[in-house]
Amino acid sequence: MINICLCDDDLNYLNYYSTKINELADIYHIPIMMETYTSGESLTFELEDNPNRIDIVIIDIIMKKLNGIEAGQLLRKFGYTGIIIFLTSSKEYALDSFSVEPFNYLIKDLRDEEQLKGTFLRAMMEVEKKRKKSIMISSKQTNKLIKLDNILYIESIGKKVILYNLSGEKEELNTTLNSLAEKINEYGFIRCHKSYIVNTTYISSFNKSECSLKQGITIPIGRKYSSTFKENYLKNELDHILL
Incomplete structure (x- = not known):
């Protein structure tokens, strides 16, 4: 429906x-x-x-x-x-x-x-x-279907990966940020820090050291990712326009 x-x-x-x-x-x-x-x-x-x-x-x-x-x-x-x-x-x-x-x-x-x-x-x-913009996360305990549209950003804390959504709620996953990044890269998510991934849909501005989301949240951009962040963001925006 x-x-x-x-x-x-x-x-x-x-x-x-x-x-x-x-x-x-x-x-x-x-x-x-x-x-x-x-x-x-x-x-x-x-x-x-x-x-x-x-x-x-x-x-x-x-x-x-x-x-x-x-x-x-x-x-x-x-x-x-x-x-x-x-x-x-x-x-x-x-x-x-x-x-x-x-x-x-x-x-x-x-x-x-x-x-x-x-x-x-x-x-x-x-x-x-x-x-159809969703992925399946599998672990020893369970399989979970994650809808990606409402996710603002993703954070890695210790051995946990936490998803933060538009309503301010968060969800913990038993996976690694590296493996998750590979799965969601094609859906407009960019790794900006060793501990963070952001959804490009909600980016309002960014510079070399941080990224501001439309909801007033600021996410750091690590030095390792700073040089490629802008390139990846612009590529994603271009792909979206061409679609």
Whole structure:
């Protein structure tokens, strides 16, 4: 099941896109669950505690009080890592929405069904790809499936490896940082220190000695890794764009 939120304060557009998206889901046999909201305030209030229960947010940019870009920024602040698609009457807001990292824009006035279909199908593929972003960690005691999207960074303390996620929770694994690094390197994780691995999705800035994550956490960059960190980060970003 793919969970979608649709938010627009114009009921005509809300009904139009709700109907068309459900029609596309039926045509392509994609199970979806849709929630609709008529304000950015109601959407962000509902998702504040658990934003990642939703896979795709489709939201109008121009709304009263809290507009779509502001709502998107709040969702990212809450830790939302899913897809955001903006509904807009003009692409003039594209630069303003950069911080939200939108997946695409749908031009409302055109009601372009081909554009909607293409965006919908690409978004479905992206959701499925994200859901496969997990690894199995095996030990003598147990096998554990680890979902990687919500992991901020990983730390090695003694003989334990600790995963820190977006909600501030942590999980201990019986493995080594070296073996884990090999498994998750292809998913956008970079070794920055003998004791740390960071998720590039959440990097806001870095210099030669430390890396700042979007959640206000600072991770040290070891001298051994300093020269390759920038190279690996840029390579990962380029690979992501090309995909």
